[in-house]
Amino acid sequence: MPVMAPSNAFIQRRWALAGGSHDRIIHILRIILPVAIIIVVAMMAITPLIGRRDLSFMLSRDHISTSKERMNLKKAIYRGHDDHGRVFELKAESATQPDSSDPQLWLTDLVAEITLDSGPATVTAPHGRYNMDNNILTIDGAAQLVMANGYHVNGQDVVLDLDKRLITSQRPVSGQSPNGHFQGQSLNVDLINGKAVMDGRTHTHFDRRSGD
Amino acid sequence: AQGFRHHDTNAPIDIDADHSEVLYNDNRAIYSGHVRARQADMTITAAYVRIAYTMPKNSKTGEASPQMQRLDASGGVTIQTPDEMAKGEIAIYDVPKRLVTLVGHVEMVRGDSVVHGARLIIDLNTGKGTMDGSLVGSDGSQGKGRVTGHFVVPPSNQDNKKQ
Numbered sequence: 001m002p003v004m005a006p007s008n009a010f011i012q013r014r015w016a017l018a019g020g021s022h023d024r025i026i027h028i029l030r031i032i033l034p035v036a037i038i039i040v041v042a043m044m045a046i047t048p049l050i051g052r053r054d055l056s057f058m059l060s061r062d063h064i065s066t067s068k069e070r071m072n073l074k075k076a077i078y079r080g081h082d083d084h085g086r087v088f089e090l091k092a093e094s095a096t097q098p099d100s101s102d103p104q105l106w107l108t109d110l111v112a113e114i115t116l117d118s119g120p121a122t123v124t125a126p127h128g129r130y131n132m133d134n135n136i137l138t139i140d141g142a143a144q145l146v147m148a149n150g151y152h153v154n155g156q157d158v159v160l161d162l163d164k165r166l167i168t169s170q171r172p173v174s175g176q177s178p179n180g181h182f183q184g185q186s187l188n189v190d191l192i193n194g195k196a197v198m199d200g201r202t203h204t205h206f207d208r209r210s211g212d
Numbered sequence: 213a214q215g216f217r218h219h220d221t222n223a224p225i226d227i228d229a230d231h232s233e234v235l236y237n238d239n240r241a242i243y244s245g246h247v248r249a250r251q252a253d254m255t256i257t258a259a260y261v262r263i264a265y266t267m268p269k270n271s272k273t274g275e276a277s278p279q280m281q282r283l284d285a286s287g288g289v290t291i292q293t294p295d296e297m298a299k300g301e302i303a304i305y306d307v308p309k310r311l312v313t314l315v316g317h318v319e320m321v322r323g324d325s326v327v328h329g330a331r332l333i334i335d336l337n338t339g340k341g342t343m344d345g346s347l348v349g350s351d352g353s354q355g356k357g358r359v360t361g362h363f364v365v366p367p368s369n370q371d372n373k374k375q
Contacts (some may be wrong), residue, residue: 118237149236179278194237202232209222209279
């Protein structure tokens, strides 16, 4: 019988014959896979013993760096408005709120700017406390008030009620007006009605008139 | 009333008071409680002084340079100059016009002579004071006021000693 070329079916199924390519793969895998299993099991058994590193992670409250204040802002800007919707702006080099129960924000190098119909009124001071609940800025120590109409007032321990737009100080004040200077023992400025009241032996100097 | 003639109504004014209230939007200021206003050598004392000023823009600098316009004093006013003293109930000092009007039981003392009347108008330009008895704008219940005066003519020798 003449030698016949192998039929297609035979070619397609030749890998299944004994000693074909499939047998070789299986032969290799029969060795590799069991060995891999052994290694993995061994690893799982040994690793917890060998590494001292504590892989587990638990946030310990006392080790992490806690900030002692509830809020600590740098170059803070606080913008609010009063009952009449007029805007005021509070800028400070730093503003810290020691704890959440006390709504006071302790400010340094603060600038409070209140917009008025007659132009802005600005109060600057090295230190101050802003109470966020009642919108009152209390300045301990030196403060300066500058108004758009040319009034400059220097005082101490000044209280700004940003809602009612009142500036009060029970300490002596002195200042310049467009036409002179003045001083008094206490000061109450009503920014809405444009009234500045001084009490206790006040002195006001009106400069020389330039004549009509 | 020589003392008033040299008065410079453009001189600075200094006001001391127990209570001062500046209505800076209306350019008005109110002083009360032992008010003493001094301008040059004229001193006005009163219980209550009100000042009105204007804020004309200074043409050169463009800044508002307030001009004192008027000073109203009330509650017992005395106007003191080096050699005169005038008292009255109300005083109105019109700064631009340089007129001081004193109204209500006016008494003017100069040296030893005293003049009483209802109204005294002092013209700071001429230093002349004119006293008259007519009560301006009051109920006139006191009728036609009379000007009374008590003049002391210094004897001639005393006269030159004083000069």
